[in-house]
Amino acid sequence: MIQVAIVGAGAIAPKHVEAYQAFANRCRVAYVCDTALDKASSLAHRCKLSAQVVGDYHDLLMKSDIDLVSICTPPSTHAQIAVDFLTHGKHVLVEKPMASSLAECDAMLEAAHKSGKILSVVAQNRFRTPWMKLKALLDMKVAGAILHAQINSYWWRGRCYYDLSWRGTWESEGGGCTLNHAVHHIDALQWMMGMPSEVHALMSNVAHDNAEVEDISMAVLRFPSGGVGQITSSVVHHGQDQQLIFQCEHARLSxxxxxxxxxxxxNGFPERDVEREETIQQLYDQLPELEHQEHVGQIDDVLRAIESGTPVLVDGYAGRRTLELIMAIYKSASTGQSVKLPLDVTDSFYNKESLLQVVPRFYKKTRSVERFTSNDITTV
Known part of the structure; x- marks a missing residue:
């Protein structure tokens, strides 16, 4: 039986608890930790956990009855908590984004390497059947090479969203919608197509005058293959229509x-290729449905890795690649220049301290609340 600790009892924590509870024969949530003890107690009560409630995660580091830790705290705290638990021999699953700087990612990777423990980064959308099927078809090249990728990470958030104490500043949140909302779609792009070689981007804050960070960014990408791409990251799009669109040599897949x-x-004008569509559709239909999806699917993957020693689908290196692409977008949008990848350790966007000296602050954060009255969230 794998013993689990949940660190951070905020809005995303119930997703982790419910996913672990789906595998009650394989794991048990033994501890819930939050600096606000009442939040930890409330989570344990709502989810009917027979778990010990703790206020300081340091009190859990030496516990011999913890195998795996889910880190559900604000992004700026991920790295130190992960490094501490990895160093003390615990497996770690950390919520997105992996960290708020590439330097922090590298510290986490080093700790995982030294300890020999699993470091997995939440990318629950990879564990959705349509995403997995699309990835398989692209790998099979049934539509030919990818010529153009279009990533629409469209979300909508009200002004008060940034009232929460840790949101809306570069210091505590690490960025705006590019880092904290589009991270899933940016992860999908680099998973499905690989990393670009060049990025050019712009960003702004057009609707949230109580936050330093961006609420929209747009990036154009060049890939080593010759293909190109574009990413729009937003929290100002009504309807929240999110898409991954790949225009390939012979067909569009999305x-x-x-x-x-x-x-x-x-004469060069197009006509519909029905025969090719039928072939691709048959392949799509034959691909298996996932037994477990989203957080449940990813936690199943992590539990299986612990049980059998197999690799996780989303490891720390995958999480770092996603953050590196996000940092390239921020660098280009902040400087107005094209950015070549990869970024090296001397780059101003490698360390958080130097990043904070360069990024624009669109507005001053004007309101800060520790928690909202309602904890309801939507994830689609």
Whole structure:
């Protein structure tokens, strides 16, 4: 039986608890930790946990009855908590984004390497059947090479969203919608297509005058393959229509699933390639449905890795690549210049301290509350 500690009892923590409870024959949540003890107690009560409630995660480091720790705290705290638990021989699953700087990512990776323990970064959308099927078809190249990728990470958040104490500043949140909302779609892009070689971006804050950070960014990408891409990250889009669209040599493949294949007539104008569409659709339909999805799927993956020694699907290196692409977007948007990848350790966007000297602050944070009356969140 794998013994689990939940560190951080905020809005995302119930997703972790519920996922662990789906595998009650394999694991047990033994501890819930939050600096606000009443939040930890409330989480344990709501989820009907027979778990010990703790206020300081340091009190858990030496516990021999903890195998795995879910870190559900604000992004700026991820690195130190993860390093401490890894150093004390615990496996770690850390919420997105992995950390608030590449230097912190590297410290986490080093701790995982030295301890020999698993470090996995939450990317629950990889564990959705449509995303997994799209990844498989792209790997199979059934539509040919990718020519253009379009990532629409469209969300909407009200002004008061940034009233929460740790949100809305570069110091505590690490960034705005590019880091904290589009991270899933940016992760999907680098998972499905690989890392770009060049990024050019801009960002702004157009609707949230109580936050330093951006509420929209747009980036164009060049890939080593010759393909190009674009990413829009936003919390100002009504309807929250999110898409991953890959225009390949022979067909469009996307999530939500939308298949369209074209072929050239003698004059170069397109006609629909129904035969190719039928072939691709048959392959899509034959791919298996995932037994467990989203957080449940990822936690199943982590538990299996602990039990069998197999690699996790989303390790610390994957989390770092996603953050590196986000930092390239921030660097380009902050400087107005194209950015070449990879970023090295001398780059001003490698360390948080130097990043804070360069990024724009669109507005001053004007209100700070420790928690909202309602803890309801939506994740789609």
């Amino acid at each position: 999530v939500p699933w939308n298949l369209y294949a074209s072929r050239s007539m003698l």
